[in-house]
Amino acid sequence: MEITLLKVHGSMNTFYLLEGPENDHYDQLAVQLAKMDSSVDGLLVVLPSDKGQAKMRVFNRDGSEASMCGNGLRCVARYVCERDGLDEAVIETMKASLAVKKEQPLGDGNAMYAVEISPVSFQLADLPMVYEGNSEWLMKPLPFISEEIAFSAVAVPNPHLIGIVPKAYLQDDSHQKKWAETFNGPNGYFSDGVNVSYVTKVETGIFVKTFERGVGFTNACGTAMTASALISCLSGMVPYGEVTVYNPGGMVKCRVEKEGADFNLALSGNATYLSRHRFEWAEELANSKFLSSETFDEQEDYERFIDKVAVKAKQFV
Structure with missing residues:
Protein backbone atom coordinates (compact mmCIF):
# COMPACT_ATOMS: atom_id res chain seq x y z
CA MET A 1 0.00 0.00 0.00
CA GLU A 2 1.40 3.39 -0.99
CA ILE A 3 1.11 6.19 1.59
CA THR A 4 2.40 9.76 1.97
CA LEU A 5 4.59 10.62 4.95
CA LEU A 6 5.73 14.01 6.20
CA LYS A 7 8.89 14.08 8.31
CA VAL A 8 8.43 16.79 10.95
CA HIS A 9 9.84 17.97 14.24
CA GLY A 10 9.10 20.10 17.27
CA SER A 11 12.31 21.03 19.12
CA MET A 12 14.04 18.25 17.16
CA ASN A 13 11.60 15.69 18.59
CA LEU A 18 0.53 10.37 8.22
CA GLU A 19 -3.08 11.26 7.50
CA GLY A 20 -5.30 8.23 7.13
CA PRO A 21 -8.23 6.18 8.35
CA GLU A 22 -8.23 4.16 11.55
CA ASN A 23 -5.94 1.17 11.22
CA ASP A 24 -4.99 -1.50 13.71
CA HIS A 25 -1.44 -1.70 12.36
CA TYR A 26 -0.02 1.80 12.84
CA ASP A 27 2.04 0.42 15.73
CA GLN A 28 3.76 -1.91 13.27
CA LEU A 29 4.37 0.96 10.86
CA ALA A 30 5.98 2.99 13.66
CA VAL A 31 8.37 0.12 14.41
CA GLN A 32 9.22 -0.31 10.72
CA LEU A 33 9.96 3.39 10.24
CA ALA A 34 12.12 3.49 13.39
CA LYS A 35 14.19 0.60 12.05
CA MET A 36 14.56 2.30 8.67
CA ASP A 37 15.31 5.77 10.08
CA SER A 38 17.11 6.00 13.42
CA SER A 39 16.51 9.77 13.64
CA VAL A 40 12.78 9.52 14.31
CA ASP A 41 11.11 9.20 17.71
CA GLY A 42 7.79 7.88 16.46
CA LEU A 43 4.75 8.22 14.24
CA LEU A 44 1.94 10.79 14.32
CA VAL A 45 -1.36 9.74 12.78
CA VAL A 46 -4.00 12.34 11.83
CA LEU A 47 -7.51 10.89 11.80
CA PRO A 48 -11.09 12.14 11.42
CA SER A 49 -12.80 13.30 14.62
CA ASP A 50 -16.32 14.16 15.70
CA LYS A 51 -14.93 16.23 18.60
CA GLY A 52 -12.74 18.65 16.66
CA GLN A 53 -11.00 19.25 13.35
CA ALA A 54 -8.92 16.07 13.71
CA LYS A 55 -7.80 13.31 16.03
CA MET A 56 -4.15 12.58 16.82
CA ARG A 57 -2.66 9.23 17.71
CA VAL A 58 1.00 8.91 18.73
CA PHE A 59 3.13 5.78 18.42
CA ASN A 60 6.61 5.53 19.91
CA ARG A 61 9.59 3.88 18.24
CA ASP A 62 8.81 0.58 19.95
CA GLY A 63 5.19 0.62 18.74
CA SER A 64 3.67 1.56 22.10
CA GLU A 65 0.98 4.24 21.98
CA ALA A 66 1.32 7.47 23.98
CA SER A 67 -1.72 9.30 25.29
CA MET A 68 -0.27 12.67 24.27
CA CYS A 69 2.78 14.36 22.74
CA GLY A 70 3.16 18.12 23.00
CA ASN A 71 5.85 18.45 20.33
CA GLY A 72 3.93 16.16 18.02
CA LEU A 73 0.70 18.03 18.67
CA ARG A 74 2.30 21.26 17.42
CA CYS A 75 3.19 19.51 14.16
CA VAL A 76 -0.31 18.08 13.85
CA ALA A 77 -1.73 21.52 14.65
CA ARG A 78 0.20 23.03 11.76
CA TYR A 79 -0.83 20.25 9.39
CA VAL A 80 -4.52 20.54 10.25
CA CYS A 81 -4.61 24.35 10.31
CA GLU A 82 -2.88 24.60 6.93
CA ARG A 83 -5.04 21.82 5.49
CA ASP A 84 -8.26 23.52 6.59
CA GLY A 85 -7.18 27.17 6.24
CA LEU A 86 -7.52 27.88 9.98
CA ASP A 87 -5.59 29.81 12.61
CA GLU A 88 -7.12 27.84 15.51
CA ALA A 89 -8.44 24.31 15.87
CA VAL A 90 -9.36 21.59 18.32
CA ILE A 91 -7.44 18.31 18.14
CA GLU A 92 -8.79 15.21 19.85
CA THR A 93 -6.21 13.19 21.77
CA MET A 94 -6.56 10.00 23.77
CA LYS A 95 -7.67 11.70 26.99
CA ALA A 96 -8.72 15.25 26.03
CA SER A 97 -9.68 17.49 23.12
CA LEU A 98 -7.11 20.28 23.08
CA ALA A 99 -7.09 23.80 21.66
CA VAL A 100 -4.26 24.69 19.29
CA LYS A 101 -3.47 27.92 17.48
CA LYS A 102 -1.04 29.44 15.03
CA GLU A 103 1.37 32.03 16.45
CA GLN A 104 3.59 34.67 14.90
CA PRO A 105 6.75 33.16 13.40
CA LEU A 106 9.94 33.60 15.39
CA GLY A 107 13.47 34.13 14.19
CA ASP A 108 13.82 33.48 10.47
CA GLY A 109 10.21 32.59 9.78
CA ASN A 110 9.86 29.35 11.74
CA ALA A 111 6.26 28.17 11.89
CA MET A 112 5.15 28.43 15.54
CA TYR A 113 2.12 26.89 17.21
CA ALA A 114 0.74 26.96 20.75
CA VAL A 115 -1.04 23.91 22.13
CA GLU A 116 -3.00 23.26 25.29
CA ILE A 117 -1.59 20.61 27.64
CA SER A 118 -4.30 18.92 29.71
CA PRO A 119 -5.46 17.30 31.96
CA VAL A 120 -3.13 17.71 34.96
CA SER A 121 -3.07 15.27 37.88
CA PHE A 122 -0.76 14.82 40.85
CA GLN A 123 -2.49 11.60 41.92
CA LEU A 124 -0.03 8.72 41.77
CA ALA A 125 -2.84 6.43 40.65
CA ASP A 126 -3.07 8.42 37.40
CA LEU A 127 0.52 7.74 36.35
CA PRO A 128 0.30 5.04 37.81
CA MET A 129 2.99 5.05 40.52
CA VAL A 130 3.11 3.02 43.73
CA TYR A 131 5.37 4.10 46.59
CA GLU A 132 4.82 3.30 50.27
CA GLY A 133 1.08 4.01 50.16
CA ASN A 134 1.45 7.65 49.11
CA SER A 135 -1.24 9.33 47.01
CA GLU A 136 1.02 12.18 45.80
CA TRP A 137 4.75 12.83 45.61
CA LEU A 138 5.80 16.45 45.21
CA MET A 139 9.20 18.12 45.58
CA LYS A 140 10.90 15.72 47.95
CA PRO A 141 13.63 13.10 47.59
CA LEU A 142 13.02 9.47 46.82
CA PRO A 143 15.62 8.16 49.30
CA PHE A 144 16.36 4.97 47.41
CA ILE A 145 17.45 7.13 44.42
CA SER A 146 19.09 10.18 45.99
CA GLU A 147 18.79 12.34 49.09
CA GLU A 148 19.71 15.51 47.19
CA ILE A 149 17.24 15.39 44.28
CA ALA A 150 13.71 16.70 44.85
CA PHE A 151 11.35 14.55 42.78
CA SER A 152 7.75 15.21 41.72
CA ALA A 153 5.30 12.89 40.00
CA VAL A 154 2.67 14.34 37.66
CA ALA A 155 0.48 13.18 34.79
CA VAL A 156 -0.25 15.68 31.97
CA PRO A 157 -1.69 13.15 30.95
CA ASN A 158 1.52 11.24 30.09
CA PRO A 159 3.25 10.08 33.28
CA HIS A 160 6.29 12.09 34.37
CA LEU A 161 8.83 11.88 37.17
CA ILE A 162 10.59 15.25 37.41
CA GLY A 163 13.86 15.68 39.33
CA ILE A 164 15.33 19.10 40.10
CA VAL A 165 19.08 18.55 39.92
CA PRO A 166 22.44 20.33 40.00
CA LYS A 167 23.95 21.00 36.58
CA ALA A 168 26.40 18.11 36.93
CA TYR A 169 23.58 15.55 36.60
CA LEU A 170 22.79 16.90 33.13
CA GLN A 171 26.37 16.98 31.97
CA ASP A 172 26.77 13.32 33.00
CA ASP A 173 23.44 11.58 32.39
CA SER A 174 24.47 8.16 33.76
CA HIS A 175 22.42 8.61 36.95
CA GLN A 176 19.30 9.58 35.02
CA LYS A 177 19.83 6.76 32.54
CA LYS A 178 20.19 4.17 35.29
CA TRP A 179 16.91 5.07 37.00
CA ALA A 180 14.94 5.76 33.83
CA GLU A 181 15.87 2.34 32.48
CA THR A 182 14.97 0.80 35.85
CA PHE A 183 11.54 2.44 35.89
CA ASN A 184 10.84 1.48 32.27
CA GLY A 185 11.71 -2.15 32.82
CA PRO A 186 10.17 -4.62 35.27
CA ASN A 187 9.87 -2.69 38.54
CA GLY A 188 7.57 -2.27 41.52
CA TYR A 189 6.96 1.49 41.18
CA PHE A 190 5.75 2.26 37.63
CA SER A 191 3.78 -0.59 36.11
CA ASP A 192 3.40 1.23 32.76
CA GLY A 193 6.78 2.94 32.79
CA VAL A 194 7.36 6.68 33.13
CA ASN A 195 9.08 9.61 31.43
CA VAL A 196 12.02 10.71 33.59
CA SER A 197 13.21 14.33 33.31
CA TYR A 198 16.08 16.08 35.08
CA VAL A 199 15.73 19.86 35.36
CA THR A 200 18.08 22.65 36.36
CA LYS A 201 17.81 26.43 36.55
CA VAL A 202 19.58 28.52 33.93
CA GLU A 203 19.91 32.27 33.69
CA THR A 204 16.78 32.87 31.62
CA GLY A 205 14.65 29.82 32.43
CA ILE A 206 15.16 26.09 32.91
CA PHE A 207 16.93 23.30 31.04
CA VAL A 208 15.28 19.87 30.72
CA LYS A 209 16.69 16.52 29.61
CA THR A 210 14.18 13.70 29.22
CA PHE A 211 14.40 9.93 29.01
CA GLU A 212 11.12 9.20 27.23
CA ARG A 213 9.14 6.04 27.81
CA GLY A 214 9.30 3.87 24.68
CA VAL A 215 12.00 6.06 23.13
CA GLY A 216 15.00 6.66 25.43
CA PHE A 217 16.86 9.96 25.65
CA THR A 218 15.16 12.40 23.29
CA ASN A 219 15.97 15.86 21.98
CA ALA A 220 12.76 17.10 23.55
CA CYS A 221 9.47 15.86 24.99
CA GLY A 222 6.65 18.40 24.94
CA THR A 223 4.67 17.12 27.88
CA ALA A 224 7.90 16.66 29.86
CA MET A 225 8.93 20.26 29.23
CA THR A 226 5.49 21.48 30.26
CA ALA A 227 5.43 19.28 33.36
CA SER A 228 8.94 20.48 34.23
CA ALA A 229 7.85 24.10 33.89
CA LEU A 230 4.89 23.38 36.17
CA ILE A 231 7.06 21.77 38.85
CA SER A 232 9.63 24.58 38.55
CA CYS A 233 6.87 27.11 39.23
CA LEU A 234 5.48 25.09 42.14
CA SER A 235 8.95 24.86 43.68
CA GLY A 236 9.51 28.61 43.37
CA MET A 237 12.48 28.11 41.05
CA VAL A 238 10.81 30.30 38.40
CA PRO A 239 7.72 32.55 38.60
CA TYR A 240 4.32 31.59 37.20
CA GLY A 241 3.56 32.82 33.70
CA GLU A 242 5.72 32.23 30.66
CA VAL A 243 8.68 29.93 31.29
CA THR A 244 11.52 29.58 28.80
CA VAL A 245 12.46 25.90 28.56
CA TYR A 246 15.71 24.83 26.91
CA ASN A 247 16.35 21.26 25.83
CA PRO A 248 18.91 19.34 23.74
CA GLY A 249 16.83 20.11 20.63
CA GLY A 250 16.34 23.82 21.20
CA MET A 251 13.88 25.94 23.15
CA VAL A 252 10.14 26.31 23.77
CA LYS A 253 7.91 28.55 25.84
CA CYS A 254 5.58 27.04 28.45
CA ARG A 255 2.79 29.02 30.06
CA VAL A 256 1.85 27.98 33.59
CA ASN A 270 8.27 25.39 16.32
CA ALA A 271 6.52 22.97 13.98
CA THR A 272 9.06 22.27 11.27
CA TYR A 273 8.63 20.27 8.07
CA LEU A 274 11.76 18.39 7.00
CA SER A 275 10.66 16.30 4.02
CA ARG A 276 7.79 14.57 2.21
CA HIS A 277 7.93 10.92 1.14
CA ARG A 278 6.05 8.40 -0.97
CA PHE A 279 6.29 5.15 0.97
CA GLU A 280 5.39 1.58 0.08
CA TRP A 281 4.03 0.01 3.27
CA ALA A 282 4.02 -3.77 3.40
CA GLU A 283 3.44 -6.22 6.22
CA GLU A 284 7.06 -7.35 6.13
CA LEU A 285 9.82 -4.83 6.76
CA ALA A 286 11.85 -6.21 3.88
CA ASN A 287 9.06 -5.29 1.46
CA SER A 288 8.52 -1.75 2.78
CA LYS A 289 10.49 1.00 1.08
CA PHE A 290 10.70 4.72 0.37
CA LEU A 291 9.72 5.37 -3.24
CA SER A 292 10.60 9.07 -3.48
CA SER A 293 11.53 11.98 -1.22
CA GLU A 294 11.29 15.77 -1.33
CA THR A 295 13.37 17.81 1.12
CA PHE A 296 12.26 21.21 2.43
CA ASP A 297 14.58 24.02 3.51
CA GLU A 298 12.89 24.82 6.85
CA GLN A 299 15.59 23.15 8.94
CA GLU A 300 18.09 25.83 7.93
CA ASP A 301 15.72 28.45 9.33
CA TYR A 302 15.31 26.47 12.54
CA GLU A 303 19.06 26.10 13.04
CA ARG A 304 19.53 29.85 12.59
CA PHE A 305 16.79 30.38 15.18
CA ILE A 306 18.57 28.11 17.65
CA ASP A 307 21.90 29.81 17.07
CA LYS A 308 20.39 33.22 17.77
CA VAL A 309 17.80 32.54 20.45
CA ALA A 310 18.52 29.29 22.28
CA VAL A 311 22.26 29.45 22.93
CA LYS A 312 21.62 28.40 26.55
CA ALA A 313 20.72 24.94 25.29
CA LYS A 314 24.21 24.30 23.96
CA GLN A 315 25.96 24.38 27.33
CA PHE A 316 24.40 21.06 28.35
CA VAL A 317 24.73 18.99 25.15
Missing part, protein backbone atom coordinates in the same frame (compact mmCIF):
# COMPACT_ATOMS: atom_id res chain seq x y z
CA THR A 14 11.22 14.07 15.16
CA PHE A 15 8.33 12.08 13.70
CA TYR A 16 6.80 10.83 10.53
CA LEU A 17 3.26 12.19 10.11
CA GLU A 257 -1.18 29.67 35.17
CA LYS A 258 -2.70 28.76 38.54
CA GLU A 259 -6.41 29.28 39.21
CA GLY A 260 -7.24 28.09 42.72
CA ALA A 261 -6.34 24.41 42.82
CA ASP A 262 -6.30 24.15 39.02
CA PHE A 263 -3.52 24.75 36.49
CA ASN A 264 -3.75 25.92 32.90
CA LEU A 265 -0.79 24.81 30.79
CA ALA A 266 0.25 25.64 27.23
CA LEU A 267 3.28 24.80 25.12
CA SER A 268 4.51 27.06 22.31
CA GLY A 269 7.27 26.29 19.84
Whole structure:
Protein backbone atom coordinates (compact mmCIF):
# COMPACT_ATOMS: atom_id res chain seq x y z
CA MET A 1 0.00 0.00 0.00
CA GLU A 2 1.40 3.39 -0.99
CA ILE A 3 1.11 6.19 1.59
CA THR A 4 2.40 9.76 1.97
CA LEU A 5 4.59 10.62 4.95
CA LEU A 6 5.73 14.01 6.20
CA LYS A 7 8.89 14.08 8.31
CA VAL A 8 8.43 16.79 10.95
CA HIS A 9 9.84 17.97 14.24
CA GLY A 10 9.10 20.10 17.27
CA SER A 11 12.31 21.03 19.12
CA MET A 12 14.04 18.25 17.16
CA ASN A 13 11.60 15.69 18.59
CA THR A 14 11.22 14.07 15.16
CA PHE A 15 8.33 12.08 13.70
CA TYR A 16 6.80 10.83 10.53
CA LEU A 17 3.26 12.19 10.11
CA LEU A 18 0.53 10.37 8.22
CA GLU A 19 -3.08 11.26 7.50
CA GLY A 20 -5.30 8.23 7.13
CA PRO A 21 -8.23 6.18 8.35
CA GLU A 22 -8.23 4.16 11.55
CA ASN A 23 -5.94 1.17 11.22
CA ASP A 24 -4.99 -1.50 13.71
CA HIS A 25 -1.44 -1.70 12.36
CA TYR A 26 -0.02 1.80 12.84
CA ASP A 27 2.04 0.42 15.73
CA GLN A 28 3.76 -1.91 13.27
CA LEU A 29 4.37 0.96 10.86
CA ALA A 30 5.98 2.99 13.66
CA VAL A 31 8.37 0.12 14.41
CA GLN A 32 9.22 -0.31 10.72
CA LEU A 33 9.96 3.39 10.24
CA ALA A 34 12.12 3.49 13.39
CA LYS A 35 14.19 0.60 12.05
CA MET A 36 14.56 2.30 8.67
CA ASP A 37 15.31 5.77 10.08
CA SER A 38 17.11 6.00 13.42
CA SER A 39 16.51 9.77 13.64
CA VAL A 40 12.78 9.52 14.31
CA ASP A 41 11.11 9.20 17.71
CA GLY A 42 7.79 7.88 16.46
CA LEU A 43 4.75 8.22 14.24
CA LEU A 44 1.94 10.79 14.32
CA VAL A 45 -1.36 9.74 12.78
CA VAL A 46 -4.00 12.34 11.83
CA LEU A 47 -7.51 10.89 11.80
CA PRO A 48 -11.09 12.14 11.42
CA SER A 49 -12.80 13.30 14.62
CA ASP A 50 -16.32 14.16 15.70
CA LYS A 51 -14.93 16.23 18.60
CA GLY A 52 -12.74 18.65 16.66
CA GLN A 53 -11.00 19.25 13.35
CA ALA A 54 -8.92 16.07 13.71
CA LYS A 55 -7.80 13.31 16.03
CA MET A 56 -4.15 12.58 16.82
CA ARG A 57 -2.66 9.23 17.71
CA VAL A 58 1.00 8.91 18.73
CA PHE A 59 3.13 5.78 18.42
CA ASN A 60 6.61 5.53 19.91
CA ARG A 61 9.59 3.88 18.24
CA ASP A 62 8.81 0.58 19.95
CA GLY A 63 5.19 0.62 18.74
CA SER A 64 3.67 1.56 22.10
CA GLU A 65 0.98 4.24 21.98
CA ALA A 66 1.32 7.47 23.98
CA SER A 67 -1.72 9.30 25.29
CA MET A 68 -0.27 12.67 24.27
CA CYS A 69 2.78 14.36 22.74
CA GLY A 70 3.16 18.12 23.00
CA ASN A 71 5.85 18.45 20.33
CA GLY A 72 3.93 16.16 18.02
CA LEU A 73 0.70 18.03 18.67
CA ARG A 74 2.30 21.26 17.42
CA CYS A 75 3.19 19.51 14.16
CA VAL A 76 -0.31 18.08 13.85
CA ALA A 77 -1.73 21.52 14.65
CA ARG A 78 0.20 23.03 11.76
CA TYR A 79 -0.83 20.25 9.39
CA VAL A 80 -4.52 20.54 10.25
CA CYS A 81 -4.61 24.35 10.31
CA GLU A 82 -2.88 24.60 6.93
CA ARG A 83 -5.04 21.82 5.49
CA ASP A 84 -8.26 23.52 6.59
CA GLY A 85 -7.18 27.17 6.24
CA LEU A 86 -7.52 27.88 9.98
CA ASP A 87 -5.59 29.81 12.61
CA GLU A 88 -7.12 27.84 15.51
CA ALA A 89 -8.44 24.31 15.87
CA VAL A 90 -9.36 21.59 18.32
CA ILE A 91 -7.44 18.31 18.14
CA GLU A 92 -8.79 15.21 19.85
CA THR A 93 -6.21 13.19 21.77
CA MET A 94 -6.56 10.00 23.77
CA LYS A 95 -7.67 11.70 26.99
CA ALA A 96 -8.72 15.25 26.03
CA SER A 97 -9.68 17.49 23.12
CA LEU A 98 -7.11 20.28 23.08
CA ALA A 99 -7.09 23.80 21.66
CA VAL A 100 -4.26 24.69 19.29
CA LYS A 101 -3.47 27.92 17.48
CA LYS A 102 -1.04 29.44 15.03
CA GLU A 103 1.37 32.03 16.45
CA GLN A 104 3.59 34.67 14.90
CA PRO A 105 6.75 33.16 13.40
CA LEU A 106 9.94 33.60 15.39
CA GLY A 107 13.47 34.13 14.19
CA ASP A 108 13.82 33.48 10.47
CA GLY A 109 10.21 32.59 9.78
CA ASN A 110 9.86 29.35 11.74
CA ALA A 111 6.26 28.17 11.89
CA MET A 112 5.15 28.43 15.54
CA TYR A 113 2.12 26.89 17.21
CA ALA A 114 0.74 26.96 20.75
CA VAL A 115 -1.04 23.91 22.13
CA GLU A 116 -3.00 23.26 25.29
CA ILE A 117 -1.59 20.61 27.64
CA SER A 118 -4.30 18.92 29.71
CA PRO A 119 -5.46 17.30 31.96
CA VAL A 120 -3.13 17.71 34.96
CA SER A 121 -3.07 15.27 37.88
CA PHE A 122 -0.76 14.82 40.85
CA GLN A 123 -2.49 11.60 41.92
CA LEU A 124 -0.03 8.72 41.77
CA ALA A 125 -2.84 6.43 40.65
CA ASP A 126 -3.07 8.42 37.40
CA LEU A 127 0.52 7.74 36.35
CA PRO A 128 0.30 5.04 37.81
CA MET A 129 2.99 5.05 40.52
CA VAL A 130 3.11 3.02 43.73
CA TYR A 131 5.37 4.10 46.59
CA GLU A 132 4.82 3.30 50.27
CA GLY A 133 1.08 4.01 50.16
CA ASN A 134 1.45 7.65 49.11
CA SER A 135 -1.24 9.33 47.01
CA GLU A 136 1.02 12.18 45.80
CA TRP A 137 4.75 12.83 45.61
CA LEU A 138 5.80 16.45 45.21
CA MET A 139 9.20 18.12 45.58
CA LYS A 140 10.90 15.72 47.95
CA PRO A 141 13.63 13.10 47.59
CA LEU A 142 13.02 9.47 46.82
CA PRO A 143 15.62 8.16 49.30
CA PHE A 144 16.36 4.97 47.41
CA ILE A 145 17.45 7.13 44.42
CA SER A 146 19.09 10.18 45.99
CA GLU A 147 18.79 12.34 49.09
CA GLU A 148 19.71 15.51 47.19
CA ILE A 149 17.24 15.39 44.28
CA ALA A 150 13.71 16.70 44.85
CA PHE A 151 11.35 14.55 42.78
CA SER A 152 7.75 15.21 41.72
CA ALA A 153 5.30 12.89 40.00
CA VAL A 154 2.67 14.34 37.66
CA ALA A 155 0.48 13.18 34.79
CA VAL A 156 -0.25 15.68 31.97
CA PRO A 157 -1.69 13.15 30.95
CA ASN A 158 1.52 11.24 30.09
CA PRO A 159 3.25 10.08 33.28
CA HIS A 160 6.29 12.09 34.37
CA LEU A 161 8.83 11.88 37.17
CA ILE A 162 10.59 15.25 37.41
CA GLY A 163 13.86 15.68 39.33
CA ILE A 164 15.33 19.10 40.10
CA VAL A 165 19.08 18.55 39.92
CA PRO A 166 22.44 20.33 40.00
CA LYS A 167 23.95 21.00 36.58
CA ALA A 168 26.40 18.11 36.93
CA TYR A 169 23.58 15.55 36.60
CA LEU A 170 22.79 16.90 33.13
CA GLN A 171 26.37 16.98 31.97
CA ASP A 172 26.77 13.32 33.00
CA ASP A 173 23.44 11.58 32.39
CA SER A 174 24.47 8.16 33.76
CA HIS A 175 22.42 8.61 36.95
CA GLN A 176 19.30 9.58 35.02
CA LYS A 177 19.83 6.76 32.54
CA LYS A 178 20.19 4.17 35.29
CA TRP A 179 16.91 5.07 37.00
CA ALA A 180 14.94 5.76 33.83
CA GLU A 181 15.87 2.34 32.48
CA THR A 182 14.97 0.80 35.85
CA PHE A 183 11.54 2.44 35.89
CA ASN A 184 10.84 1.48 32.27
CA GLY A 185 11.71 -2.15 32.82
CA PRO A 186 10.17 -4.62 35.27
CA ASN A 187 9.87 -2.69 38.54
CA GLY A 188 7.57 -2.27 41.52
CA TYR A 189 6.96 1.49 41.18
CA PHE A 190 5.75 2.26 37.63
CA SER A 191 3.78 -0.59 36.11
CA ASP A 192 3.40 1.23 32.76
CA GLY A 193 6.78 2.94 32.79
CA VAL A 194 7.36 6.68 33.13
CA ASN A 195 9.08 9.61 31.43
CA VAL A 196 12.02 10.71 33.59
CA SER A 197 13.21 14.33 33.31
CA TYR A 198 16.08 16.08 35.08
CA VAL A 199 15.73 19.86 35.36
CA THR A 200 18.08 22.65 36.36
CA LYS A 201 17.81 26.43 36.55
CA VAL A 202 19.58 28.52 33.93
CA GLU A 203 19.91 32.27 33.69
CA THR A 204 16.78 32.87 31.62
CA GLY A 205 14.65 29.82 32.43
CA ILE A 206 15.16 26.09 32.91
CA PHE A 207 16.93 23.30 31.04
CA VAL A 208 15.28 19.87 30.72
CA LYS A 209 16.69 16.52 29.61
CA THR A 210 14.18 13.70 29.22
CA PHE A 211 14.40 9.93 29.01
CA GLU A 212 11.12 9.20 27.23
CA ARG A 213 9.14 6.04 27.81
CA GLY A 214 9.30 3.87 24.68
CA VAL A 215 12.00 6.06 23.13
CA GLY A 216 15.00 6.66 25.43
CA PHE A 217 16.86 9.96 25.65
CA THR A 218 15.16 12.40 23.29
CA ASN A 219 15.97 15.86 21.98
CA ALA A 220 12.76 17.10 23.55
CA CYS A 221 9.47 15.86 24.99
CA GLY A 222 6.65 18.40 24.94
CA THR A 223 4.67 17.12 27.88
CA ALA A 224 7.90 16.66 29.86
CA MET A 225 8.93 20.26 29.23
CA THR A 226 5.49 21.48 30.26
CA ALA A 227 5.43 19.28 33.36
CA SER A 228 8.94 20.48 34.23
CA ALA A 229 7.85 24.10 33.89
CA LEU A 230 4.89 23.38 36.17
CA ILE A 231 7.06 21.77 38.85
CA SER A 232 9.63 24.58 38.55
CA CYS A 233 6.87 27.11 39.23
CA LEU A 234 5.48 25.09 42.14
CA SER A 235 8.95 24.86 43.68
CA GLY A 236 9.51 28.61 43.37
CA MET A 237 12.48 28.11 41.05
CA VAL A 238 10.81 30.30 38.40
CA PRO A 239 7.72 32.55 38.60
CA TYR A 240 4.32 31.59 37.20
CA GLY A 241 3.56 32.82 33.70
CA GLU A 242 5.72 32.23 30.66
CA VAL A 243 8.68 29.93 31.29
CA THR A 244 11.52 29.58 28.80
CA VAL A 245 12.46 25.90 28.56
CA TYR A 246 15.71 24.83 26.91
CA ASN A 247 16.35 21.26 25.83
CA PRO A 248 18.91 19.34 23.74
CA GLY A 249 16.83 20.11 20.63
CA GLY A 250 16.34 23.82 21.20
CA MET A 251 13.88 25.94 23.15
CA VAL A 252 10.14 26.31 23.77
CA LYS A 253 7.91 28.55 25.84
CA CYS A 254 5.58 27.04 28.45
CA ARG A 255 2.79 29.02 30.06
CA VAL A 256 1.85 27.98 33.59
CA GLU A 257 -1.18 29.67 35.17
CA LYS A 258 -2.70 28.76 38.54
CA GLU A 259 -6.41 29.28 39.21
CA GLY A 260 -7.24 28.09 42.72
CA ALA A 261 -6.34 24.41 42.82
CA ASP A 262 -6.30 24.15 39.02
CA PHE A 263 -3.52 24.75 36.49
CA ASN A 264 -3.75 25.92 32.90
CA LEU A 265 -0.79 24.81 30.79
CA ALA A 266 0.25 25.64 27.23
CA LEU A 267 3.28 24.80 25.12
CA SER A 268 4.51 27.06 22.31
CA GLY A 269 7.27 26.29 19.84
CA ASN A 270 8.27 25.39 16.32
CA ALA A 271 6.52 22.97 13.98
CA THR A 272 9.06 22.27 11.27
CA TYR A 273 8.63 20.27 8.07
CA LEU A 274 11.76 18.39 7.00
CA SER A 275 10.66 16.30 4.02
CA ARG A 276 7.79 14.57 2.21
CA HIS A 277 7.93 10.92 1.14
CA ARG A 278 6.05 8.40 -0.97
CA PHE A 279 6.29 5.15 0.97
CA GLU A 280 5.39 1.58 0.08
CA TRP A 281 4.03 0.01 3.27
CA ALA A 282 4.02 -3.77 3.40
CA GLU A 283 3.44 -6.22 6.22
CA GLU A 284 7.06 -7.35 6.13
CA LEU A 285 9.82 -4.83 6.76
CA ALA A 286 11.85 -6.21 3.88
CA ASN A 287 9.06 -5.29 1.46
CA SER A 288 8.52 -1.75 2.78
CA LYS A 289 10.49 1.00 1.08
CA PHE A 290 10.70 4.72 0.37
CA LEU A 291 9.72 5.37 -3.24
CA SER A 292 10.60 9.07 -3.48
CA SER A 293 11.53 11.98 -1.22
CA GLU A 294 11.29 15.77 -1.33
CA THR A 295 13.37 17.81 1.12
CA PHE A 296 12.26 21.21 2.43
CA ASP A 297 14.58 24.02 3.51
CA GLU A 298 12.89 24.82 6.85
CA GLN A 299 15.59 23.15 8.94
CA GLU A 300 18.09 25.83 7.93
CA ASP A 301 15.72 28.45 9.33
CA TYR A 302 15.31 26.47 12.54
CA GLU A 303 19.06 26.10 13.04
CA ARG A 304 19.53 29.85 12.59
CA PHE A 305 16.79 30.38 15.18
CA ILE A 306 18.57 28.11 17.65
CA ASP A 307 21.90 29.81 17.07
CA LYS A 308 20.39 33.22 17.77
CA VAL A 309 17.80 32.54 20.45
CA ALA A 310 18.52 29.29 22.28
CA VAL A 311 22.26 29.45 22.93
CA LYS A 312 21.62 28.40 26.55
CA ALA A 313 20.72 24.94 25.29
CA LYS A 314 24.21 24.30 23.96
CA GLN A 315 25.96 24.38 27.33
CA PHE A 316 24.40 21.06 28.35
CA VAL A 317 24.73 18.99 25.15
